[in-house]
Amino acid sequence: MSNPENSTFYLQSQKGRITIANSNSGEFNLPEIEPLLLDDEVLPRAPSSPSFRVLGVNMRIVDNKKVHNTGRYKNTNLIVRRNKEFIIDIRFDRPFNIMEDTVEVEFLIGSSPDVNRGTYITVSFGKDKGDMIWRCRVLNTNGNEVTVGITPDTGCIVGRFRTFVAIVRGLAKQRTPKNPDTDVYVLFNPWDSADQVYMSKESDRQEYVLNDVGVIFNGEINNMSSRPWNYGQFEKGVLDACLLVLDSGKVPLVYRGNVTEVVRQGSALMNSQDDDGVLVGNWSGDYAIGTSPTAWTGSPEILLKYAREDAVPVCFAQCWVYAGVMNTFLRCLGIPARVITNYNSAHDNNGNLKTDIMLDEDGKVNRSRTRDSVWNYHCWNEVYMKRTDLPQKFSGWQVVDSTPQETSDGLYRCGPTSVTAIKEGELSYPFDGKFVFAELNSDVVYHQIDKYGKTKILHVDTTYVGKRVVTKLINSNQYEDVTSTYKYPEGSKSDKQAMQMAESRGVPSREYDDPGEAGVDIQLQANTIKVGEDFKLTMHINNQTSKRCTINATITGSVVFYTGVTSTTVKQETRQATVEAWKTENLLIDVRATEYMAHLVEQSNLLFVVNGRIQETGVTLTRMRVVTLRPPELTILVSGSPQVGKDFTVIVEFRNLFNFALEDVQLRLDSPGLIQTKFKSYKQILPGGVLQYTESITPLNPGKRVLIAGLDCARLRQVTNQLEIDILAV
């Protein structure tokens, strides 16, 4: 009679329960000789006839990678995609006899490989073929060598498999010894129509799976800007780092063939909350113990640091860093992905689809009572996939957001949620439709607090949030406007139907006693302004009534984080204007650099709120406007025309035009496929001083490359530039 302790797999601590595997790595391997009799009394012994042995296995790495679209991965192992055949050669010590011999090729993943879990795959050929999940066929026999085609199944786990070849004879199996060189990575397959991530257009796949560089849009809606980002999914070590992310997040292996699960878990694992995820979020302005979120130029530096330091979270990130690294993670595993920017993005703390801005009687934002905020932009990812768990129409692009804003069902993560479902207001379906819907559709409600602490609604802006949603255009650094994939036109019949659907799915209905503002409107306007410049803010008053109106307006300017949280108030001015019937009037407000420079926080945003009272009617108007100040320029120059095998020089130049010194300045130069991230720090750049950094590069491969440079210090964040170069063949 057997005893539970005899079993290798048996769970020690919880005898009555069973556990599951959640790590790709793990040292479970198979014996080189395995006896087949199950009777305990027969001891392992060598096979009776020792003449048939495996001498070698050729994984045909270069050829296979080419047809599997994995040739760009800087990784010496074979990398294939699901449901596509790869070809290997097996060499024996005598000719293979298809009628007599049975050969098995085994693929193992994790530390407790299990046939019923897809973690122990066996394919066989020859006499005694068993049932197979992966397909296998003999393509050719040539002397002692057999060429075999093997096709992983379309739902196969994605990760690194260990390969063994076993000969089955008599009472034993004889296996090749463990050999990491024959390990094979299996990835998702956007080229295969049966795969959950299938994309039909090659141009889409080139951009969303194979492009390793891009731009991420930021700034604010009236003054959009962008920064380059090195996704670098093919860089050396990045694929292993992505698998490490799944391992350190203990994502069960059985889930790793399901894109929905990989994406959702990935979203949780990009941030360090709840788990040892990749990046530590920090919005404090103090980044001394790490790298400031604005200083990074791409994902490989972050992922490789994470891997090098055994999954210790990397400091620090804000939304575009999360979205950038997530994009790398997804593309690296073969999941089509892109980075999205939403101008303006609500962060709805309690799911009521209202962003409440509380103003004091003097028009200033009351910071202690304002608990919601509107981010002037927010970045997330979209992934393209079939949602096998949902009705068919919800397949296609899905939102996934790795920035830890709110816990989603207990953990910091968000999505995947169908873009179509958001547009239709179909918010019952997993995951996190309501949160994303709120990011795009919240109303901004301005309240005034009176001296008794009582509040009244001043104004409701139903169009401020989710005004424009963009992503990088294919083959271009310009933006593609994808707003219409998320929303019907404001006020259209379909828009109203979508809102009704959302309400029937638990979104609170929004009705306000919005005080009428009939006929008079205010807008705040500003041109593009550079950090350090004096500028004029225009208050544009449009009187569309038949009566003259007199407005008393208080304009308050605050420094503001890109998350909409206000910091120091830098400007407060009261102005009066009289506007004749059917006329417009512009008031100019002077803002001096000396007023704001000392108080700026990262990304250099100013928030202006105007609170105007029309004397004749007693109606109060409230508007806000974020002004993003442009950082100074960083120049990238290349000397000569780059060519394979020849040195060329890159010069990055920056001139400090401020009247103060910049201290502890970080400079990065990055170029996926060309160099690893170069980093240099400078103690000080004096006023008027020029920084010049020179790098000599010898390209190994021809083709287009992008040089990305970034400069960052406490007083000046997010100074970036990029330059496309074409490396000529020899």
Place this chain on the structure above:
Amino acid sequence: MSNPENSTFYLQSQKGRITIANSNSGEFNLPEIEPLLLDDEVLPRAPSSPSFRVLGVNMRIVDNKKVHNTGRYKNTNLIVRRNKEFIIDIRFDRPFNIMEDTVEVEFLIGSSPDVNRGTYITVSFGKDKGDMIWRCRVLNTNGNEVTVGITPDTGCIVGRFRTFVAIVRGLAKQRTPKNPDTDVYVLFNPWDSADQVYMSKESDRQEYVLNDVGVIFNGEINNMSSRPWNYGQFEKGVLDACLLVLDSGKVPLVYRGNVTEVVRQGSALMNSQDDDGVLVGNWSGDYAIGTSPTAWTGSPEILLKYAREDAVPVCFAQCWVYAGVMNTFLRCLGIPARVITNYNSAHDNNGNLKTDIMLDEDGKVNRSRTRDSVWNYHCWNEVYMKRTDLPQKFSGWQVVDSTPQETSDGLYRCGPTSVTAIKEGELSYPFDGKFVFAELNSDVVYHQIDKYGKTKILHVDTTYVGKRVVTKLINSNQYEDVTSTYKYPEGSKSDKQAMQMAESRGVPSREYDDPGEAGVDIQLQANTIKVGEDFKLTMHINNQTSKRCTINATITGSVVFYTGVTSTTVKQETRQATVEAWKTENLLIDVRATEYMAHLVEQSNLLFVVNGRIQETGVTLTRMRVVTLRPPELTILVSGSPQVGKDFTVIVEFRNLFNFALEDVQLRLDSPGLIQTKFKSYKQILPGGVLQYTESITPLNPGKRVLIAGLDCARLRQVTNQLEIDILAV
């Protein structure tokens, strides 16, 4: 210009971000005198006319509790239900003038009360009424006293609110000081048709909300048994313990008015995985460092221990303990709930809806290759609620499962998921429909492993799992069969449609090459057997063919946990039988107590697997059967007829009929509404020895009560009994 550090609410560590409140307790309170001018330069000062003051507040606790169905809570504070008026009296130092005076009643919850979050509620009456979320009306004025009716809104947060009364005059508010006696608990309201938990029938509410005792079904489907359970939701300290569960789980206050959220979070917080939840699961058989799961008689002992020890998880639980404590948590907060038992319940590790049982060639379960298990029963809860987040038809009973089986979306929890959705195969909707569907609908697939390690399917049993789902009947300790609420009849057209729907929602389709077994069937049968008895197992062979058949059968008996994980093999016997055409035959297999007694694990289950080969056809038949051995009896006796104010005696008696001593025996006596759990331990009960425990009780209130007794020790688990008594009035 202001400075961020001046603000009380301002988040220190993450300047650019905002946090949310997640604790009911918390010491934020309001000043007794609050100046109303916002101008910083006016200092706080006493109100100008000091003649109008609040002298006292009468919460009318007894009367209010009666009409709010909260009179049974052993708690000295007011407890009300949402959207139902409660009445309080406020006494001033002079008559209240409705045309002149303004009075506010404020209700605060948590440490950062916020008007926009529902954590700072103000109602007012008199001259200057503001907008109100809770309703308020003056019912009567009588001299210096005003009687006010206050109605919490229907979506109100559930928890303990602090009450203040403030007089608003001139430039200040004057408040009553903090007084815990006026704290008021707000609960969900199943009596109110607007509430998310509304139940229309009073008999349902009496059972599912107000019944504080019940039975939980266990055993196995052919031999169902039950154990009594003290839910004790009204016991002293239990309501506070339930709120502590939410606090220690950091459930944001804003979610605590949403039943779906409270239920889901509650399911995560019953178990200690991921968080400091209430109960530590243990299926190891070794419970020395805590209380064995079988030893508990009810929830109050567990919840009060958890509260007393500052939210340190309590050791130990298995499924019925989780379901029992969860039931208390839900009923206590006003959520209709019941405990469900599913015979047999699949634990599907990888969501493929197959439970793979791997048999060796000799018919024994191969423990190392069998990674799935079928629990012979499994308990979960159902809660009754409107699912505002889903299409209407999915409201009603919802499954919620607190036993940590699999992580649901990253945490150990499960549900709520609509019973209707399970039945219809509508598995896209949150939460965890697929997992629950698998518990009820998995197929059991028997594989045989040959000596090469290759497997073949022997038999597929599509009916073994989810055969019967039961709960306690209203007003009875018998069971109600609710299987038809979860499943259409096996094989019916609707059943097929539900399976198709499930497959279109991502459940893998199940097709097998099931070897035909045409015409011959085996069943294993056993009568009710007591632990320690010898018994006979009947192998019933039914030959429904026109030919004689000869069967060679191997019967293997193992000790098994109720989770389906097998332990020691205690029996293995090979038998042959010949059955004539159209006849049946019974083979009897003797099982002796000496064979199994030394190996029994808790709950005394034996698993018999028969593996028979029909000589004439080569067809193999496999069946399994769990045999639950009944524990010996525990007797509860009462002397005399219990009456209010008079002593009576309860005697609990147990006789050790085994031929071995029972050691470290725990005895519990419990009776909600009558006594707190009494606990006694005995070093040893010798063979033939009798344990007699006597307790003298003086009832304070008349009515029906249930006495629950339980005895537990390592060699004998789950010996329980109950007795209903009627306490006469004086």
